[in-house]
Amino acid sequence: xxxxxxxxxxxxxxxxxxxxxxxxxxxxxxxxxxxxxxxxxxxxxxxxxxxxxxxxxxxxxxxxxxxxxxxxxxxxxxxxxxxxxxxxxxxxxxxxxxxxxxxxxxxxxxxxxxxxxxxxxxxxxxxxxxxxxxxxxxxxxxxxxxxxxxxxxxxxxxxxxxxxxxxxxxxxxxxxxxxxxxxxxxxxxxxxxxxxxxxxxxxxxxxxxxxxxxxxxxxxxxxxxxx
Numbered sequence: 001x002x003x004x005x006x007x008x009x010x011x012x013x014x015x016x017x018x019x020x021x022x023x024x025x026x027x028x029x030x031x032x033x034x035x036x037x038x039x040x041x042x043x044x045x046x047x048x049x050x051x052x053x054x055x056x057x058x059x060x061x062x063x064x065x066x067x068x069x070x071x072x073x074x075x076x077x078x079x080x081x082x083x084x085x086x087x088x089x090x091x092x093x094x095x096x097x098x099x100x101x102x103x104x105x106x107x108x109x110x111x112x113x114x115x116x117x118x119x120x121x122x123x124x125x126x127x128x129x130x131x132x133x134x135x136x137x138x139x140x141x142x143x144x145x146x147x148x149x150x151x152x153x154x155x156x157x158x159x160x161x162x163x164x165x166x167x168x169x170x171x172x173x174x175x176x177x178x179x180x181x182x183x184x185x186x187x188x189x190x191x192x193x194x195x196x197x198x199x200x201x202x203x204x205x206x207x208x209x210x211x212x213x214x215x216x217x218x219x220x221x222x223x224x225x226x227x
Contacts, residue, residue, distance in 0.1 A: 079106035083115055096122070103134075113141060120151065128155060146177045153184050162188050179205035183216060196223045 079102055086098035102115040113135070120131040132155065135148035149168055156165035169185050172178070182202035189195040199220040207213045 075106055076109055076111075079109040079111035082106070083111040086115070087118075096127075113138060113144065117144070120148065125155070125159065142174065146173045149173065150177060150180050150184065153181075157184065157188060175206045176208065179207050179209075179212070179216075183212065186216075186219075192223055192227065196220060196227075199223065 082098055082105075083102050086095050086102065089095045089098065096119070099115040099119055102109075103112045103119075106112050116131050116134050120128055120135060122128050122131065129152065132148045132152040136145050136152065138145045138148075149171065150173075153165045153168045156162070156168065165184070165188055169181055169188075173181055179202050182198050182205055186195050186198035186202060189198055199216055202216045203213065203220055
């Protein structure tokens with residue numbers, strides 16, 4: 001018989017049960033997700049005012065763009081109506097008034113350019129010069145600007161204002177317009193040597209007019225033969 005004082009209990013009690021291994025991988029994933037959600041929630045809470053302000057700014061910007069686009073459409077439509085009315089009027093004074101209105105009131109539209117082009121063929125030389133001078137400054141339409149410069153030079157030559165023509169022709173143009181510019185410079189040159197130089201440049205330039213090229217070659221040949 002065992003001594004009652006030395007009796008021991010070998011059963012494990014719940015308090016002695018180890019806790020290692022009781023947290024599974026699923027528990028860890030859930031824990032991480034909860035922590036991330038808490039961080040996101042905290043970030044939104046701390047930046048709530050900034051986010052609201054950003055949303056308001058974005059909404060105002062979108063509304064502003066929409067209004068601007070609508071205004072542009074309205075401007076185009078109004079300019080088109082005035083321009084078409086001007087082209088259908090026989091009275092010269094009324095037509096000029098409407099074309100002036102298109103140029104002044106709808107300057108940012110393509111119809112303002114069309115109105116200016118139309119006035120560049122006006123019987124009044126002063127109006128032609130003013131219109132061509134305006135067209136020369138159109139940076140968004142370099143082709144129209146180049147042609148306006150050549151037309152203005154020809155107009156000055158026709159009016160006998162050689163100095164004004166020479167001033168207009170000082171500006172170099174793209175290769176597509178240089179042949180005509182050289183030809184006009186040759187036409188106002190009084191010295192045969194200078195004229196031959198401009199004619200040679202015109203002959204060597206890119207050509208889009210075979211008839212003009214033939215005339216230039218003939219004129220150059222005649223000058224060289226006379227020298």
